Amino acid sequence: xxxxxxxxxxxxxxxxxxxxxxxxxxxxxxxxxxxxxxxxxxxxxxxxxxxxxxxxxxxxxxxxxxxxxxxxxxxxxxxxxxxxxxxxxxxxxxxxxxxxxxxxxxxxxxxxxxxxxxxxxxxxxxxxxxxxxxxxxxxxxxxxxxxxxxxxxxxxxxxxxx
Amino acid sequence: xxxxxxxxxxxxxxxxxxxxxxxxxxxxxxxxxxxxxxxxxxxxxxxxxxxxxxxxxxxxxxxxxxxxxxxxxxxxxxxxxxxxxxxxxxxxxxxxxxxxxxxxxxxxxxxxxxxxxxxxxxxxxxxxxxxxxxxxxxxxxxxxxxxxxxxxxxxxxxxxxx
Amino acid sequence: xxxxxxxxxxxxxxxxxxxxxxxxxxxxxxxxxxxxxxxxxxxxxxxxxxxxxxxxxxxxxxxxxxxxxxxxxxxxxxxxxxx
Amino acid sequence: xxxxxxxxxxxxxxxxxxxxxxxxxxxxxxxxxxxxxxxxxxxxxxxxxxxxxxxxxxxxxxxxxxxxxxxxxxxxxxxxxxx
Numbered sequence: 001x002x003x004x005x006x007x008x009x010x011x012x013x014x015x016x017x018x019x020x021x022x023x024x025x026x027x028x029x030x031x032x033x034x035x036x037x038x039x040x041x042x043x044x045x046x047x048x049x050x051x052x053x054x055x056x057x058x059x060x061x062x063x064x065x066x067x068x069x070x071x072x073x074x075x076x077x078x079x080x081x082x083x084x085x086x087x088x089x090x091x092x093x094x095x096x097x098x099x100x101x102x103x104x105x106x107x108x109x110x111x112x113x114x115x116x117x118x119x120x121x122x123x124x125x126x127x128x129x130x131x132x133x134x135x136x137x138x139x140x141x142x143x144x145x146x147x148x149x150x151x152x153x154x155x156x157x158x159x160x161x162x
Numbered sequence: 163x164x165x166x167x168x169x170x171x172x173x174x175x176x177x178x179x180x181x182x183x184x185x186x187x188x189x190x191x192x193x194x195x196x197x198x199x200x201x202x203x204x205x206x207x208x209x210x211x212x213x214x215x216x217x218x219x220x221x222x223x224x225x226x227x228x229x230x231x232x233x234x235x236x237x238x239x240x241x242x243x244x245x246x247x248x249x250x251x252x253x254x255x256x257x258x259x260x261x262x263x264x265x266x267x268x269x270x271x272x273x274x275x276x277x278x279x280x281x282x283x284x285x286x287x288x289x290x291x292x293x294x295x296x297x298x299x300x301x302x303x304x305x306x307x308x309x310x311x312x313x314x315x316x317x318x319x320x321x322x323x324x
Numbered sequence: 325x326x327x328x329x330x331x332x333x334x335x336x337x338x339x340x341x342x343x344x345x346x347x348x349x350x351x352x353x354x355x356x357x358x359x360x361x362x363x364x365x366x367x368x369x370x371x372x373x374x375x376x377x378x379x380x381x382x383x384x385x386x387x388x389x390x391x392x393x394x395x396x397x398x399x400x401x402x403x404x405x406x407x
Numbered sequence: 408x409x410x411x412x413x414x415x416x417x418x419x420x421x422x423x424x425x426x427x428x429x430x431x432x433x434x435x436x437x438x439x440x441x442x443x444x445x446x447x448x449x450x451x452x453x454x455x456x457x458x459x460x461x462x463x464x465x466x467x468x469x470x471x472x473x474x475x476x477x478x479x480x481x482x483x484x485x486x487x488x489x490x
Contacts, residue, residue: 015177018197026202026252032273033195035180036490039264040188052489053414055482058466083489090188095490102201104281104407105308108274111194115266115490123463123482124489125414136415139486146267198407214406215331217399220383221406245406257407266490277407285380285399286406287331298332301403 002078003067009086014096021078021098028077030104032111034097040090048129052085055123066117074106113150120147164240167225171248176258183240183260190239192266194273196259202252210291214247217285228279236268275312282309330401336370353379354388413484419453436462437471
C-alpha cells in the first residue's frame with residue numbers, strides 16, 4: 001500500500017496530494033480527506049498564530065507505526081499523512097490525512113483513527129499567540145477519550161462494513 | 163450555514179469546491195471531504211462504465227432534508243453535496259460530500275452520515291456495464307444497516323466530541 | 325394522477341411515466357401496486373415481487389400501507405443505489 | 408545518556424537537550440524524573456507535577472514504571488497536542 005508521511009514547515013496542497021494518491025488507480029472507490037486548519041479564535045479570543053513544536057524522528061516513526069496499524073485494521077489502498085510544524089497563521093492548514101479504500105467505511109474509519117491518534121499521541125505541541133502572549137495549548141481529556149475508543153472495535157461501525 | 167447541493171452530469175472539482183466552502187473562513191478548524199469514485203472492477207469483473215439514473219426534484223429535496231438533519235445533529239459550519247448522474251467511466255468521481263466544522267468529530271460524523279444516507283436512501287440507481295452487458299446494481303443489506311445505525315446516537319462517538 | 329417509474333421498474337413497464345385514473349377502492353400505495361400489476365404482462369413483471377418495490381408520494385418515501393390521499397405524483401422504483 | 412526536553416518542559420529547564428551520567432540506583436523512568444527534579448530550581452519547576460509529564464525511550468512512549476535499561480535517548484514532554 002502506498003503510504004506517504006511527511007513533516008514539513010511549508011503549507012501543503014491537499015488537492016495535489018489527493019491527485020498523487022489516486023492517479024492511475026481505478027480500485028480506490030472511496031477517498032476521505034481530512035484537513036485540520038488553524039482557527040482564528042480560541043474560546044472567543046482572536047489567535048495571532050499557532051507554533052507547532054515536534055520531536056523529529058519520533059514523530060515520523062510514531063505516525064508510520066499508526067499508519068501500519070490502520071492498514072492492519074482496515075482494507076486500505078493508500079494513506080497520506082502530512083503534518084506541519086513551525087508558525088502557522090489562522091486559515092492555514094496544519095494537518096492532512098488521506099485514506100483511500102475500495103469502500104467508504106474503511107476510508108472513514110482509518111482517517112478518523114489517524115486523526116484521533118495524531119491529536120492525542122503524536123509528539124507535537126501547540127503554542128498559541130493570543131493578544132501578544134504565547135501559551136502552550138493544554139491537552140484535552142476528550143482527545144484521550146477519542147483515541148482510547150479505538151482500543152476495541154468500535155460498536156456500530158465494523159458490522160456496517162460493505 | 164452555507165449548504166451547496168448540486169446534481170450534475172459533468173465531473174466536479176473537489177479542490178475547487180473545498181476552496182469555495184472554506185474561502186475567507188477562519189472558524190472552520192476541520193474539513194472532511196469524501197469522494198466516491200467509479201471503480202474499474204466489480205467482484206473481479208472489469209467495468210466499462212456506470213450509468214446513474216435519478217429522480218429529479220426528489221433527489222435534491224431528499225438530500226436537502228438530510229443536510230438539514232445533519233446540521234441539527236452536529237455543529238456544522240458548511241456542507242457541500244454534489245452527486246453526478248448519467249454515464250461515468252472508471253476512475254471518474256461520482257459523489258462529493260464536504261463537511262466543515264470547528265471540530266473534527268462533527269465533520270467526520272456528518273460526512274459519514276450523509277454518505278450512508280446517499281447510498282441507501284437517496285433516489286439514485288446505478289446500472290453497470292460489464293463485458294458488454296448492462297445490469298442494475300443491487301442494493302446491499304449492509305448499506306441499509308449503515309443508515310439504520312444513525313437512528314440512535316452512535317455509541318462511542320458523541321461522547322468523544324471535542 | 326401522475327405515476328413515475330425508475331430503473332428496472334421503468335424498463336419492465338416500458339415507459340418513464342403516465343397519467344392514470346384510479347378506480348374506486350384503491351386507498352393505499354399497496355392497493356395501487358396490486359391494481360397496476362393486473363394492467364398487463366409488463367406491469368405484472370415489474371410488480372411481481374412488490375416487497376422489493378419502493379414508493380414515493382409527492383417526492384417523499386412512503387410505505388405500502390400509506391394512504392394515497394390527495395397525491396399528485398406517485399413514483400415506483402427499486403431499492404436505491406446512489407453514492 | 409542523552410536527554411531531550413520539549414515544549415514547556417524544555418522552556419522550564421532552559422535547554423532542549425543534554426548528556427547526563429546517571430548515578431547508581433536509577434532503574435525506572437520515574438526514578439530518573441525524581442533525580443532530575445533535584446538538580447536545580449529549573450528542573451524542580453519542570454518536574455513539579457510528574458504525573459503530567461510524558462516520556463519516551465528511544466522514541467517510543469513509555470510509562471514512569473518502565474525500566475531504563477540500555478536506553479540511548481530519553482525524552483520528557485507535556486501531553487501531546489498535535490493534529
